[in-house]
Amino acid sequence: MKHPRLKLALLFLLAMAVTTLYLVYRSEQLNIETEQQVLADPEPAPAPVQPVPSPPLASDSNASLPDVNPVPEPIPKPAPPIDDDVVTTDFLTDLAAFALDHFHPARTVHNPGAHPLLNLSVKSVNMRYGIHLFGLGHEQTGLLPARREILKYILQIPTLNFLSSVYLDRFREELITRAQATTRLFVVNDRETERGLTETEISVFLELLAAKIRGTGQVLKGLTTDPTALELLNVHQDAVERVNAAHARFWKKEKEKLMPLKADRAAEEIKNAILTRERVREEYLKVVRSSASTEHVSDQEVFYLGQWTARRIAADQGTMETLDHLADLLFRVSDRLTTPEPRPEIP
Numbered sequence: 001m002k003h004p005r006l007k008l009a010l011l012f013l014l015a016m017a018v019t020t021l022y023l024v025y026r027s028e029q030l031n032i033e034t035e036q037q038v039l040a041d042p043e044p045a046p047a048p049v050q051p052v053p054s055p056p057l058a059s060d061s062n063a064s065l066p067d068v069n070p071v072p073e074p075i076p077k078p079a080p081p082i083d084d085d086v087v088t089t090d091f092l093t094d095l096a097a098f099a100l101d102h103f104h105p106a107r108t109v110h111n112p113g114a115h116p117l118l119n120l121s122v123k124s125v126n127m128r129y130g131i132h133l134f135g136l137g138h139e140q141t142g143l144l145p146a147r148r149e150i151l152k153y154i155l156q157i158p159t160l161n162f163l164s165s166v167y168l169d170r171f172r173e174e175l176i177t178r179a180q181a182t183t184r185l186f187v188v189n190d191r192e193t194e195r196g197l198t199e200t201e202i203s204v205f206l207e208l209l210a211a212k213i214r215g216t217g218q219v220l221k222g223l224t225t226d227p228t229a230l231e232l233l234n235v236h237q238d239a240v241e242r243v244n245a246a247h248a249r250f251w252k253k254e255k256e257k258l259m260p261l262k263a264d265r266a267a268e269e270i271k272n273a274i275l276t277r278e279r280v281r282e283e284y285l286k287v288v289r290s291s292a293s294t295e296h297v298s299d300q301e302v303f304y305l306g307q308w309t310a311r312r313i314a315a316d317q318g319t320m321e322t323l324d325h326l327a328d329l330l331f332r333v334s335d336r337l338t339t340p341e342p343r344p345e346i347p
Helices: 002-040 089-101 122-131 143-154 157-180 199-225 227-256 260-291 299-315 319-337
Strands: 183-188 191-196
Touching (some): 157 319, 199 227, 199 260, 199 299, 199 319, 227 260, 227 299, 260 299
Antiparallel strands (some): 183 191
16 A cells, blocks of 8 residues: 555656746746847836925914025126226316316315305316326327327217216216315414315305306307307407517518608507407307307307317318217206205105
């Protein structure tokens, strides 16, 4: 009985071994096929995991929000001011200082009177910047070529508009800043006392300067709108030349020791030439002053401006329109100097 049972056990063990070997072989075949499939067709990358929004906080008065400090955006820096290569900022600051140097409040060492004084003239300004060329850029080396170069650049309507837009407010600020740092010698009870300018005195300075600038513009406007004024200047120039010629003839006769009668006639000729010159000059002043109020500009300045204008127009007839536009811009400068800054609103 035991022998058949032993055979059955051996057969069972043999069957188990064969089955195990088959399963191992099949597993290795499946692994090889899987690796070949992966190499032939790689598996796509997994999709990114989307963040899950956190649930809203419960409405609770005692609940506190998380302490989040967002990074502020950088504040853009203001663009640097635009400057001109010919009419530079040095000209602007020098002109402001030059104007302030000619302002003398009342009861000061240089102006003991009761009224403030601004003894700034068109001629003094033209002499300073037309000869010394302070703050005016140029490429020419000689004085006359440099002046022609500068005037040719400035006396153009686009250039004037550009300079006005770039420098007008800065000129006003420069005047006020310098005036606030300026001192004057005042005479108080026969004693000299140095102190700074008050806000009222600074306002008076700006008003006087604005009146001078407006008066200059009014003279230019009169010269460019009424051709009679320039015609009278030409007549006046002829009269000046006749006076000079009369003087030359008189001294020639004196040198030749001619008879007294001829000397008297030469002297009479000088007298008549001078009378003609002065009559034409008065006619010119009347024409210019009748066009607008020019009370803040002296007769000498009205005449000086007329001669300066005549030279510009003689060199280029197209300058007439430019000078008329310059007059309008001078009115704008005058208005800006006396316009107070807006006060900030109080919330």
